[in-house]
Amino acid sequence: MANLQTTIQTSTPPLRDHRSLIEAASRYYSEAVRLNDVQLLEKASQLAYQAWQADDRYLPGINLLARIAMHRGQYQNAKYWVDNGLSIKPDSPGLLYSAGHIALSTGQLDDAEEFFTASSRISQVATKSPMYLAHIKLLKGAYVDAFQIYRELIKTQANDAQVRSKLFEATDQIVADFYSVELEQELLRWFEFEDVDHSQLRSLTTSMLQHKMRLTEQGCPLDPEQIANDPLLLAGLQHFYFTDPLMEKLLTTLRRSLLLSSSRELAIPGGFLDLVTGLAAQCELNESVWFIDPQETTLLSQLNDLAARILSLGDVNASDISAIVLLTMMYQPLRHAPFFDALVAHDILWPTHMAELMDKCLQEPLTIRAHASCVRTINLSGDPISDQVRAQYEVHPYPRWTSLGYHQPADYLDTLASLFPGAQLPERHEPINLLVAGCGTGRQAVRLSRYFHGLSVTALDLSKTSLGYAAMQAERYGCDIDFVHGDLLEAAQLNTQYDVIECSGVLHHMDHPEDGLQALTEQLASGGLMKIALYSRQARTLIRELRETLGEDLPTSESDIRLVRETLIQQGSEQWHAILQSPDFYSLSACRDLLFHTKEHTYDLQEVRRLIDNAGLEWVGMVAPQGAYKLAADVLKLKPQHLTLNDWHTLEQVNPALFAGMYQFYVRKP
């Protein structure tokens, strides 16, 4: 093993006290990781090696040498040090934890699980082993196990952003089999966390509510007052849009009766104020996707007229108008209200129960407009399909995301190296120039900019409104992103060669996706990587059937989209099961994007291969979709990172919905 040791520079003369050497080395190591600094890491390495020379049985020193090697991606070297340490003390939680990490980084999930299990059994607190154990359970699809571990961890580590985000990731996969008061209390606490994506609490919240209200039991009487004050329902309404036909039925029924009963007196009964506010918040989130019947349409129109008249009278108090505004907001996002501009012109002190919602709904459209007007522009191509696509996203920017969630800050190239061990990556330099082509409302661009070190992010899109939304979110998350309005067919005008281009869910909406890919390839530096996401034909079989059924009558107006949606719901979950299962069915922009897009192409993996070959690009690898680890192990006895395109094709035949979230893959420009 002498060759391993020679990789460490020993120019500094050895010091005596191994403990103080390790203390200093640890400090250098922490700084090196924080700043992603190679020289500091080298210094840490030298000191740790000297410490080992002074005492070759001192475990914290040996463990530090392993962690430094791991950080450098030298897994063999790291394993050497860990094995060395474990031969001295086989039950060291710290070394077992490092061994788990090495196994995890090299894709040995079973080994990693064993090491983390052993480490947590010996000490629950010395390391983050339980956290990583749960992470592996997640990767392996053992969601309930993962959820139970995170649920325990959050009780003592609620301030740890990573624990919170992993808890939410696991919860996203959980459906409750029964109602539990204890779990409801926990959920209510989780709703109060910040910096998390609350929509990940949706399936658990919905299933808990279904059991609590016994929604699946035919003819079970419901007490509207009790529902109106249900804390879990109210929390859900404020934090995510519901994606369940039964909940939609319940909520639209309640909404209708609230509108009918409150419009008569133009007052909302006290016991229902929170519910009406919640339904207004829900309508903002789902962009008024629920069906509105003719009687409701008439009443809404009368309330809109009345609000406009009151606002035209001069001074207006909240008591004159708050009930009217709130009732209309159950049916239309405030920004679409015909009286929106008049309302903005008044300075109204809203009652507490609706103040926060009003502040957001009045401010946000103005902020988006202001940002959109500042975005720099390159040429639009004049391509007729690009024009139609732009028109769609100007009216319905997608997705209207509200929370980024949290990700452990990471190095972009290291992350790719662990996703695709052995892949040829772009040369390491700072900054890495990254283009998000077709960035939409910016979630991907903001996530990249916020959570990866050393990236310079440019984000391009056809739709100015989408860019306005994206820029607003970038500001909220403190990200410096260069937003550009234009057609990716004109990407040459960006005058930049990018190290990485990410283009997700965009090319398949172009008239000639191969031209779009060509335009992007020309802006990719030699050796650069491109991440592409494209629709799978197989995963969209049912959607294709629906589009064929609708033929020329693909709805584009909001009322038509609502009507077609309602018909699908009425026709029942059997016929359209997969569509009704998709969360995108439950918000207006997402539903239009999912089902009624003005232009879409779908692919199989042979066509993906041809597209890439024709663009002169090389295949790097597929981002494993959820469930892929277990499926690949069951069917092919392989791990996802070892699968070829043909293997993925085989897996897709076994599970046609495998790529419901699109084919997401990386290619490389030679």
Ligand SMILES: C[S@@+](CC[C@H](N)C(=O)[O-])C[C@H]1O[C@@H](n2cnc3c(N)ncnc32)[C@H](O)[C@@H]1O
């Ligand atoms: C389905 S959205 C995806 C947005 C984003 N990539 C995401 O994953 O959230 C498609 C986006 O691509 C944009 N787009 C479509 N064709 C484009 C083109 N030729 N040039 C630039 N952007 C385009 C649309 O305006 C829209 O915002």
